[in-house]
Amino acid sequence: xRIDLHTHSTASDGTDSPAELVRNAAAAGLDVVALTxxxxxxxxxxxxAALPExxxxxxxxxxxxxxxxxxxxxxxxxFDPDEPELARERELVRDDRVPRARTMxxxxxxxxxxxxWERVARIAGDGSVGRPHIAAALVExxxxxxxxxxxxxxxxxxxxxxxxxxxxxxxxxxxxxxxAAGGVTVFAHPLAVKRGEVVPESSIARLAAAGLDxxxxxxxxxxxxxRARLRGLARELGLLTTGxxxxxxxxxxVGLGEYTTDPEIYGEITRRxxxxxxxxxxxxxRPA
Numbered sequence: 001x002r003i004d005l006h007t008h009s010t011a012s013d014g015t016d017s018p019a020e021l022v023r024n025a026a027a028a029g030l031d032v033v034a035l036t037x038x039x040x041x042x043x044x045x046x047x048x049a050a051l052p053e054x055x056x057x058x059x060x061x062x063x064x065x066x067x068x069x070x071x072x073x074x075x076x077x078x079f080d081p082d083e084p085e086l087a088r089e090r091e092l093v094r095d096d097r098v099p100r101a102r103t104m105x106x107x108x109x110x111x112x113x114x115x116x117w118e119r120v121a122r123i124a125g126d127g128s129v130g131r132p133h134i135a136a137a138l139v140e141x142x143x144x145x146x147x148x149x150x151x152x153x154x155x156x157x158x159x160x161x162x163x164x165x166x167x168x169x170x171x172x173x174x175x176x177x178x179x180a181a182g183g184v185t186v187f188a189h190p191l192a193v194k195r196g197e198v199v200p201e202s203s204i205a206r207l208a209a210a211g212l213d214x215x216x217x218x219x220x221x222x223x224x225x226x227r228a229r230l231r232g233l234a235r236e237l238g239l240l241t242t243g244x245x246x247x248x249x250x251x252x253x254v255g256l257g258e259y260t261t262d263p264e265i266y267g268e269i270t271r272r273x274x275x276x277x278x279x280x281x282x283x284x285x286r287p288a
Contacts, residue, residue, distance in 0.1 A: 003032040003261040005058060005269075006075060006188065006216065006244030010125060011035075011043030012062075013132040015249030018043035019050035022281075026052040028256040032266060032278070034058035034077060034244075039093040040128055041081045051281035058269075058278050062188060063178075064093050066168035067207075070199050071158050072187065074174045075216065075242075078273035079183025086177040089169055094128055096167040101129045103164040104156065108134070111161060113143055131156045132251045147251045151195060158196025175211045182275020186214040186242055191230060192221035201233055208237040213272060218243025218259040220252075240265050 008014035009021045016024060018035060021043075025033040035047050035057060044059050051057050060077040079086065101120060108115050115137055123140075124133040135150035144150045153160045169177075171187075178185050187207065191198050204215065217230045218241075234241045243259040246252070270278055 001031040001263045001266070002029055002257050003263060003266045004030055004245050004247070004257050004259070005032075005034040005060075005077070005186075005242050005261050005266070006036050006062070006219075007033060007247040007256065008037050008062075008249075009035060009043045009047070010127045011040055012037035012128045013124075013130040013248060013251065014127075015251055018047035021247075021249075022047050022051050022055060022057060025256050026055045026281075030055060030257050032056045032058060033256070034060045034075075036060040036062045036075055036077075038062050038128055038130060039064055039090045039097075041090075044081070048279050051279060053281045055281040056278045057281070059276055060183075061090065063090070063174050064166065064168045065171040065174050066165075067171050067199055067203055070197050071165075071168060072171060072199055073189070074169075074171055074178075075186040075188045076174070076178040077184045077186070077269055078276045078278070079178050079181035080275035081181075083177075083181035083275070086181045089173075089177060093167050093169065097129050100164050100166040101131075101134060104131070104134055104162050107162040107164065108138075108155075113138070113141065115141060115143075132248060134162075136251060146253075147248075148194075148253075153196075160196070171207055172210050175207065179211055182273060184213045184269050184272050185211070186216055186240070186269075187212060188216045189219045189221050189246065190215050191226050192219065194221050204233065205237055208239055212239065213269070214240030214242055214265070216244055217241040218261075219246060220254045220259065221246075240268060242269075 063074040135147040
C-alpha cells in the first residue's frame with residue numbers, strides 16, 4: 001500500500017481542487033490519501049464525491065497552533081467535523097486569516113514590494129488565504145524565484161520581515177479537542193528549520209504526555225539526519241511516525257506520494273480513531 005497522509009487542496013492553499021486532488025492521487029498510484037487543508041474541512045464533500053474506486057480518503061485538517069511563542073502545525077485525522085468546540089476553534093483561526101494576510105501585504109508594501117491585495121485575493125480564490133498565496137504573488141512579481149524562496153527571514157518565514165501572527169490554538173487544547181471529537185493527532189514537520197524557529201524536543205515530550213499520537217518524520221523539509229533523530233525521539237516517547245508529501249500542487253515541487261506512511265502505522269491510526277472512518281472510493285473512476 002502507498003499512503004500519503006498530508007495534502008492540501010484549493011479549500012486552503014493548494015492548487016488542485018479537492019476533486020482534482022483525489023484523481024491525481026489515484027493517478028500517482030496511491031492507495032490512501034488524507035486531505036488535510038488548513039483549519040478547514042470544506043473540501044471533504046467534494047473529494048468524497050469524486051473519489052475513484054480503489055483509492056481511500058482519510059478526512060482531516062492541519063490545525064494552526066502556537067506554543068511558547070513558536071508556531072506549529074497539528075495534523076488531525078478522522079475526527080467528527082461537527083463536534084462544536086473544535087469546529088468553533090477552526091472558525092476562529094479561519095476568520096483571522098484575511099486580516100493577517102492583509103497585514104503581511106502591508107508589510108511587503110512598506111518594504112518596497114509592488115504587491116496589491118487584489119492580486120493575493122485572486123490567487124487565493126475561494127480557498128482560505130495564507131502565506132503560500134502571498135508567496136505565489138511574490139513569484140508572479142519576480143520578487144522571488146519560487147514559493148519556497150519566499151519562506152525566508154527576508155520575507156514570510158516565521159519572524160520574517162513581512163510575517164504577521166494569527167490566532168492559533170494552544171497545541172494542548174488542540175490535542176484535547178481532537179481526541180474529544182474522536183480523532184488522532186500527529187505533529188506535522190516538527191523540525192522543519194527552513195520554515196523558522198521550531199519547538200524543542202522537551203515540548204514534543206510534553207505534547208506526547210498530553211496524548212499526542214505521532215510525529216511526521218518523512219517530509220521534504222527534514223534531511224536524513226533529522227529523520228533519524230525524530231525516529232529515535234518517537235521510540236523514546238512511544239509516538240507513531242508518519243511520512244507525507246505535504247502536497248500543495250504547483251505551489252511546491254514535491255509530488256503526491258513522494259513520502260509515504262507505513263501501512264502498519266496507518267492501521268494503528270484508523271484503529272485509534274472513533275470520530276470518522278476512512279472512505280473507500282466509489283464516486284469516480286480510477287485512471288488507467
